[in-house]
Amino acid sequence: MRHIFVLIALAGAAHAASPALMPLPVKMEPGPGKLAIDGSFTAGSTGAADARLEAALLRCAADIGRQTGIPMLHPQAADPARATLQASISQAGAEYPTLGEDESYRLDVTPDGARLSAATVDGALRGLATFEQLIVPGADGFQVAAVHIEDRPRFPWRGLMLDVSRHWMPIDVVLRNLDAMATVKLNVFHWHLSDDQGFRVESKRFPKLQEMGSDGHYYTQDQVRQVIEYARLRGIRVVPEFDIPGHTVSWFPGYPELASVPGPFEIGRHWGIYDPVMDPTRESTYRFLDAFIGEMAHLFPDSYFHIGGDEVNGKAWRQNEAIAQFAREHHLDIPNGLQTYFNQRVEKIVEKYGKIMVGWDEIVNPDLPAAAVIQSWRGNAALAKAAADGHRAILSWGYYLDHLSPASYHYGIDPLGGPAAQLSPDEAARILGGEACMWDEYADAETVDSRIWPRMAAIAERFWSPKDVTDVASMYDRLEQVSRRLDFTGIRHRADYAPMLARLAGERPDAPLRTLADACEALGLGGPGSRSRARVYTSLVPLNRLVDAARPESELVRHLEAAATRHSAPDLALLREQFQIWAANDTRFQKLADEDYFLDELRPLSRDLSELGTIGLKVLDDLAQNQPPSPDWLSAQTAELARIAKPQAEVRLAAVRPVKLLLDSFAAGAK
Numbered sequence: 001m002r003h004i005f006v007l008i009a010l011a012g013a014a015h016a017a018s019p020a021l022m023p024l025p026v027k028m029e030p031g032p033g034k035l036a037i038d039g040s041f042t043a044g045s046t047g048a049a050d051a052r053l054e055a056a057l058l059r060c061a062a063d064i065g066r067q068t069g070i071p072m073l074h075p076q077a078a079d080p081a082r083a084t085l086q087a088s089i090s091q092a093g094a095e096y097p098t099l100g101e102d103e104s105y106r107l108d109v110t111p112d113g114a115r116l117s118a119a120t121v122d123g124a125l126r127g128l129a130t131f132e133q134l135i136v137p138g139a140d141g142f143q144v145a146a147v148h149i150e151d152r153p154r155f156p157w158r159g160l161m162l163d164v165s166r167h168w169m170p171i172d173v174v175l176r177n178l179d180a181m182a183t184v185k186l187n188v189f190h191w192h193l194s195d196d197q198g199f200r201v202e203s204k205r206f207p208k209l210q211e212m213g214s215d216g217h218y219y220t221q222d223q224v225r226q227v228i229e230y231a232r233l234r235g236i237r238v239v240p241e242f243d244i245p246g247h248t249v250s251w252f253p254g255y256p257e258l259a260s261v262p263g264p265f266e267i268g269r270h271w272g273i274y275d276p277v278m279d280p281t282r283e284s285t286y287r288f289l290d291a292f293i294g295e296m297a298h299l300f301p302d303s304y305f306h307i308g309g310d311e312v313n314g315k316a317w318r319q320n321e322a323i324a325q326f327a328r329e330h331h332l333d334i335p336n337g338l339q340t341y342f343n344q345r346v347e348k349i350v351e352k353y354g355k356i357m358v359g360w361d362e363i364v365n366p367d368l369p370a371a372a373v374i375q376s377w378r379g380n381a382a383l384a385k386a387a388a389d390g391h392r393a394i395l396s397w398g399y400y401l402d403h404l405s406p407a408s409y410h411y412g413i414d415p416l417g418g419p420a421a422q423l424s425p426d427e428a429a430r431i432l433g434g435e436a437c438m439w440d441e442y443a444d445a446e447t448v449d450s451r452i453w454p455r456m457a458a459i460a461e462r463f464w465s466p467k468d469v470t471d472v473a474s475m476y477d478r479l480e481q482v483s484r485r486l487d488f489t490g491i492r493h494r495a496d497y498a499p500m501l502a503r504l505a506g507e508r509p510d511a512p513l514r515t516l517a518d519a520c521e522a523l524g525l526g527g528p529g530s531r532s533r534a535r536v537y538t539s540l541v542p543l544n545r546l547v548d549a550a551r552p553e554s555e556l557v558r559h560l561e562a563a564a565t566r567h568s569a570p571d572l573a574l575l576r577e578q579f580q581i582w583a584a585n586d587t588r589f590q591k592l593a594d595e596d597y598f599l600d601e602l603r604p605l606s607r608d609l610s611e612l613g614t615i616g617l618k619v620l621d622d623l624a625q626n627q628p629p630s631p632d633w634l635s636a637q638t639a640e641l642a643r644i645a646k647p648q649a650e651v652r653l654a655a656v657r658p659v660k661l662l663l664d665s666f667a668a669g670a671k
Contacts, residue, residue, distance in 0.1 A: 002385075003262055003363050004532060004649045008497070011014060012140045013506065017428060017468050019134045019135070019136050019144075019145070020133065020477070020479075020480075020481035020482055020485075021130065021133050021134070021247055021288070021478065021592050021659070022133070022184060022457050022458075022460070022461050022475075022478050022479065023184060023460055023461035023463075023464035023469075024149040024186055024461060024465045024469050024478075025043075025130065025146075025149045025150070025465075025466040025468075026150060026151050026152055026465070026466055027149065027150040027151070027419060027443075028147060028148070028149050029033075029147065029148045029149075029167070030145060030146065030147055031109070031110060031145075031146030031147055031431040032146055033110065033111040033145075033146045033579055034111060034138065034143040034144060034145050035084070035109050035110065035111055035113065035143060035144045036098030036111075036140065036141060036142070036143055037068060037070070037084075037135055037141070037143060037144060037147065037167070037586055038070060038141060038454070039070050039071060039072070039073065039141070040084070041061065041070075041072060041075065041084045041085070042061075042075055042076065042077035042082075042083045042084050042085035043057040043058070043060060043061050043075055043077060043083050043084065043086075043087070044057065044076065044079070044080025044081075044087075045057060045076035045080055045084075045086070045087050045088065045089070046080045046081055046086050046087070046337075047087070047088030047089045047090065047117070048089050048090060048091045048092050049092060049552060050089060050092045050093060051085060051123050051234070052093065052233055052235075053089060053124055053180070055106065055127075055233055055666055056076075056087075056121075056124065056125055056128055056234075057075075057076075057085070057128070058075060058076060059233075060085070060131070061075030061076075061130060062075070063132055063488065063489075064135060064469060066396055066488045066520045067132065067135060067320075067488050068135065068142045068486070070142070076223060077352065083126065084112070084113050084114065085113065085114045085116065085131065086113065086114070086115050086116065086130070087116040087117075087118075087124050087127070088115075088116070088117045088118075088120050088124075088523065088636075089117075089119065089120060089121055090118075090119045090120070091120075092121075092449075093120045093121040093122065095232075096232055096302065096650070097122050097187060097232065097235050097236065097237050098237070098303070098603070099156055099157065099237070099303070099304070099432070100156045101120055101122050101156075101357040101371055102116075102118075102119045102120050102122075102123055102632070103120070103122050103123045103126050103152065103156075103185075103235075103246055104118065104119065104123050104151065104152035104153075104155050105117065105118040105123040105124060105126055105127035105130075105149075105151055105152075106118070106127075106148075106149065106150050106151075106356070107130060107131060107147070107148075107149040107151070107213060108147075108148050108149075109131075109134065109144050109145070109146050109147050110146050110301055111230070111629075113309075114131060114144065114270070116128065116131065116417045121235070122187070122235040123236065123244050125182065125235040126153075126185050127149075127151070129174075129183055129184070129185055130149060130151065131144070131180060132183070133142060133183075133482075133485065134147065135158060150495060151326075152304050153464045154183065154433075154463065154464060154465065154467065155415060155431075155433030155434065155464070156187075156432055156433060156437070157187065157431060157432035157433035157434070157463075158186045158187050158188060158392055158433050158434070158435075158460060158463035158464060158563060159183055159186060159187070159188030159190050159239075159394070159433070159434070159435035160177070160186055160189060160190065160435065160436050160438065160452070160456060161190035161191075161192055161241075161396070161435050161436065161437045161438060161439050162174070162177065162189070162190070162191060162192060162440075162448075162452075163192040163195065163437075163438060163440040164191065164192065164193065164198075164200050164440070164644075165193065165194055165195035165196075165197055165198040165199070165200055165250070165440075166197045166198070166271070166439065166440045166441050166539060167197075167440040167441075167443060167444040167445070167448075168198065168200070168215075168217035168444075168445070168447060169440070169444075169445055170445055170626060171223050171226070171227065172448075173229055173445050174189075174191075174227055175227065176449070176489065176490040176492070176629075177189075177421060177449070177491070177493055178227070178230055178231050178234060178236055178490045178505070179234070179489040179490055179583065180486055180490075180491045181234070181456075181458075181459075181460075181487055181575050182234040182235065182236065182439055182577070183482075183485070183486065184457045184460035184461070184464075184482070185460060186236065186460050186463075187235055187236055187237050188236065188237050188239060188435065189227075189236050189239070190238065190239045190240065190241060190306065190377070190435055191233055191238060191240050191241065191244060192241045192243070192439075193219075193225075193240055193241060193359040193462065194241075194242045194247070194248070194250060194251070195243055195250065195266060195268075196247050196248070196249035196250055196267075196268030196274050197249075197250065197268050197269065198213065198214050198215065198217065198218075198267065198538045198539075199213035199214050199218065199250040200214060200217065200218045200219055201219050201221075201224060201240075201299075201348050202219065202220045202221050202224075203292065203295060203296075203298070204221070204295065205291050205292060205295045206255065206256065206288070206291070206292060207256070208253075208254025208255060209250075209251060209254050210221070210396070211254060212253040212254035213251060213252075213253055213254055213267060214250070214267075215249035216357070217269065217484045223424050224299055224300070225299070228300065228301065229531075237302045237304075238300060238302055239302050239304045239305070239306055239326070239358065240296060240298065240300045240302075240305065240306065240334040240617055241306035241308055241533075241567065242292075242293075242306070242307065242308065243307070243308025243309070243310070243345065244280035244289070244307055244342075245277045245309075245312060245339065245342050246274075246277045246278075246308070246309075246310065246311050246312040246313075247274070247308060247310070248276075248277060248278050249265060249267065249268040249274050249276055249309065249362065250267050250268065252265035252276060253265045253266055253267065255288070255354045256451075256671075257284065257586070258278050258279065258288060259276050259277075259278065259279060259316075260276065260277055260278065260280075260316040260317055260320050260323055261275070261276050261316045261319070261320065268539075269538040269540060269553060270443045270537075270538050270539075271538075272637075273311045273313055273556065275313065275315045275316045276316055276460050277316055277317070278311055278342075278614075279320070279321050279323060280317075280323075280339070280341060280345075281322065281326040281327075281338075281438075286345055286346075286612055289346060289349055290349050290352070293305070293346075293349050293353060293355075294349075294352075294353050295352060295635065296354050297353035297354065298351075298353075303354070303355060303356055304355065304356050304358050304373065305341075305350050305353075305355035305356070305358065305451070305646070306357075306358040306545040307344060307346055307350065307357055307359050307363075308358065308359060308360060309339070309359035309360050309362050309363040310359075310360035310362050310377070311337055311362070312335050312362070312602075313335065314334045314335025314338070314339075317334050317335060317338055318334055319642075323338070324376070326338075331495055332486050333364070335653065336365070339363070340363075340365040340367055340368065341551060341561055342595035343357075343359065343365070343368060343372075344367065344368070344369075345374060345533055347368070347371075351371070353649070354469075356371055356373060357369075357371070357372045357373070358372070358373040358375060358376065358394075359372060359373075359374065359375055360375050360376075361374050361375065361376045361377060361378055361382040361386065362378075363382075363407040364385070364386055364389065365389070365523060367505060368391075369534075370389075370390040370391060371430070372391060373391065373392045373393065373394065374392070374393045375384035375394045375435065376393060376394065376396060376397055377396045377397050377400075377437070378394055379397050379632050380397055380398070380418040380419055380420055381413075381418070381419045382393060382397070383395045383397070383415070383419075383420055383431065384418070384419035384420045384427075385419075385421070387420070387423055387427045387428070387430040387431055388423060388427050390420055390430075391430065392430045392432050393430060393431055393432065393435055394415075394431075394432050394433060394435055395413075395415040395431070395432065395434040395435075396432075396435050396436070396437050397413075397436065397498060398410060398413030398438075399434055399437060399453055399457060399459055400437050400439070400525075400526070401414065401436050401437060401438045401456065401523055402437070402438060402439040402440070402441070402442065402443065402451060402452055402525045402526075403520070403524040403526045403530075404451065404522055404523065404525075404552035404605075404632050405524070406455075406552070406553050407454070407455040407475065407476070407479060407553065408458075408475070408476070410436070410449050410455060410458055410459050410462070411458045411459070411461070411462060411470070411472060411475055412470075412472075414462065414467065415431050415434045415462075416428060416431055416462075416467070417559035423641055434459070434462070434463055435465050436452075436456055436459045438451060438452050439525065441525055441537070442525060442543065443452075443543070444543050445551075446496055446500070446548075447496070447500075447543055447548050449491050449492045449493040449496070449553060450492075450494075450496065450497070450552075451524075451552065452493070453483065453486055453491050453493040454477075454479050454480075454482055454483035454493065454606055455552065455553070456488060457479060457482050457483070457486070458475055458479055461475065461606050466541065467480070468610045474600060480555065488667065496549075497551070498514075500544070500549035501513050501514055501517055501540075501549055501562075503544070504544075504545075504546065504549070504596075504598045504599060505592060505596070506596065509592075509593075511588070512588040512589035512591075512606075513546075513591075513592060513593050513599065514587065515581060515585045515587060515600075515609075516546075516548055516585065516602065516605065516606055516609055516667070517546060517549060517556060518528075518554060518556045519556065519557060519582065519652055519653060519654060519655035520546065520550045520554065520605070520651040520652065520654060520655075521550060521551065521552060521553060521554050521557075521651060521652050522547045522548070522550040522551065522552055522650070522651055522653045523647055523650050523651060523652065524548065525603060529652050533545065535650065544598070545598060545601075545649070545650070546602055546650075546651060547649065547650035547651050548653050554654040554655075556578075557654040557655055557657060557658060560574075560578060560655075560657075560658035560660045560670070561661060562655050563575050563658070564658040564659075564661040564662045564665070565661060565665075567665070569596055572620060572623070575620065575658065575662070576617065576620050578613075579614075579616035579617045579620065579659075580613065580617065581613070581615040581654065582609050582610060582612055582613030582616070583613030583614045583616075583617060584610070584613070585609060585610055585613070585657050586606045586609065586610035587605065587610075589602075589603075589606040591660075593606070601649045602649055603652070604648060605648045605653060606645045607650055608648075608653055609653060609655055611640070611644065612641075612644060612653070612655050612656060615637055615640070615641070615659055615663070616658070616659045616662060618665055619659070619662045619666050620662070622666065623662075623666060629666060630669070631667070633648065635664075637663060638663065638667075640658050641656055641659065641663065644656050645660075
């Protein structure tokens with residue numbers, strides 16, 4: 001698809017020789033010359049000894065080898081003071097990364113070498129991530145331009161939440177996402193380990209949780225330790241979430257006595273809010289949770305423990321006369337008062353095991369202990385209220401990756417924006433940062449990387465970089481280059497695209513399908529025309545359609561939009577070439593779709609893409625001839641574009657946008 005790469009190369013030509021740093025550092029000053037990166041590259045530490053730093057330096061050399069294709073045969077310097085890259089920390093760090101640790105660093109690169117200094121290992125890890133991003137090909141080979149960088153994070157809590165309950169995510173998916181997180185300086189992996197559709201961790205104390213609640217897909221405790229260690233070496237904290245008292249249907253097949261309604265129970269298969277929840281009135285519930293939380297608190301070393309607490313509708317509590325009577329006797333309304341009682345009991349259990357409780361913003365109540373951390377998903381007003389009420393808080397609203405919103409939308413959301421901007425300095429200091437959320441109703445192990453990356457990198461910049469770093473055009477320029485670099489971490493957000501399309505096409509050439517897919521964007525969960533309203537899904541429905549392969553944002557279309565707004569001769573020529581491809585594609589696609597069940601639903605979409613190409617060509621022809629369009633034609637085409645813009649087959653035809661830009665510009669010029 002030569003036209004795609006020509007467009008992308010043209011758009012990024014001004015930046016091809018400069019590194020695409022993401023997140024952007026606080027301070028960066030260029031210097032004279034460049035540092036060559038070749039097979040003689042070595043790394044070593046010259047400050048306080050720390051095993052995590054030594055491991056990180058070897059990992060950095062291996063990363064550079066993959067990125068450049070240069071074999072790093074002897075990356076460990078015999079004399080650290082003569083290493084190409086010297087890293088120095090002030091003191092050996094704690095065994096595990098902790099909230100609020102100093103992550104600042106200073107990096108100086110000259111033609112003679114690179115010097116990285118930090119107070120802590122975690123600061124050095126962030127500096128190493130920056131150094132790797134600085135490496136670019138040059139006239140004489142790979143190089144790093146001389147530079148002085150001083151950098152530090154804006155927020156101490158910069159996270160990614162991954163739901164492994166609704167669709168099972170094998171351990172390799174988790175590990176490769178940890179590598180990608182480290183690349184963009186994220187430091188919290190929030191592991192959503194239980195929900196109605198699956199309980200995903202081995203409990204030795206209550207083995208029927210995983211035996212009857214997971215379909216056999218769960219992490220052993222040894223695998224959990226493996227993930228925690230993998231994250232530890234990369235300066236990432238692992239915060240487990242076991243959602244209670246709601247979203248607990250998968251607990252009940254093995255332990256029905258926990259439920260507020262009689263069984264029998266089976267794992268939830270559909271999406272939404274289930275009525276059965278835990279019974280908060282029985283002492284046996286708390287004895288169970290005390291034993292379970294104690295076991296998990298020992299397994300997970302981080303100081304924070306997430307108890308969920310969201311989406312309890314109270315229906316089962318109202319229908320259970322014993323629970324309703326308990327609520328009346330204790331002057332508790334249902335569901336809020338009864339859930340507050342539950343949260344208070346659970347908070348004491350969590351505290352008993354040396355942990356700090358985290359919960360979704362539904363748990364906020366005047367009687368909730370101030371130590372509890374609130375994760376806001378219902379809006380930044382809820383975040384601001386939690387902080388004003390004395391709680392430390394994390395923003396997730398605006399960072400829901402499963403909605404498949406464009407990176408520019410997420411980039412525009414600030415944890416200290418909106419109502420939070422009105423907080424006092426003391427209240428604002430309680431905003432710890434944010435977490436992007438990847439709920440997996442419509443993602444599985446094959447597709448989840450493409451739903452997280454590269455947009456997660458833009459969110460990571462919002463959490464790390466200064467507040468005034470807001471240039472969307474610059475963000476997209478750098479995001480495309482970072483997206484390609486992420487390939488070297490093992491993330492498959494780009495790698496699985498072509499194989500998924502080839503599978504849909506079967507044994508026939510898939511070029512017509514690729515042309516259609518490149519012009520589409522997948523619908524996510526939530527919003528008008530969302531995927532959840534298009535087809536009935538359960539956890540057993542395969543995710544193997546065009547919508548699953550299509551990206552959240554079309555890189556091609558974004559470049560075409562830029563070309564449509566510039567109106568230069570090269571841009572118009574590129575637009576014409578692309579419109580010609582679209583206009584001619586349907587003939588080939590319809591033949592490809594014959595006797596192909598998976599492509600049959602895409603026939604109308606393909607016809608619309610060809611129509612867009614035809615409309616675009618007509619506009620370009622009229623522009624070339626300086627021939628004003630008739631008002632009737634303009635009105636008809638505007639209406640047609642509005643029709644085509646409506647979602648079909650769970651995707652939107654993003655190709656509408658550059659054609660509409662041209663048409664609107666043409667119409668304005670004709671007035």
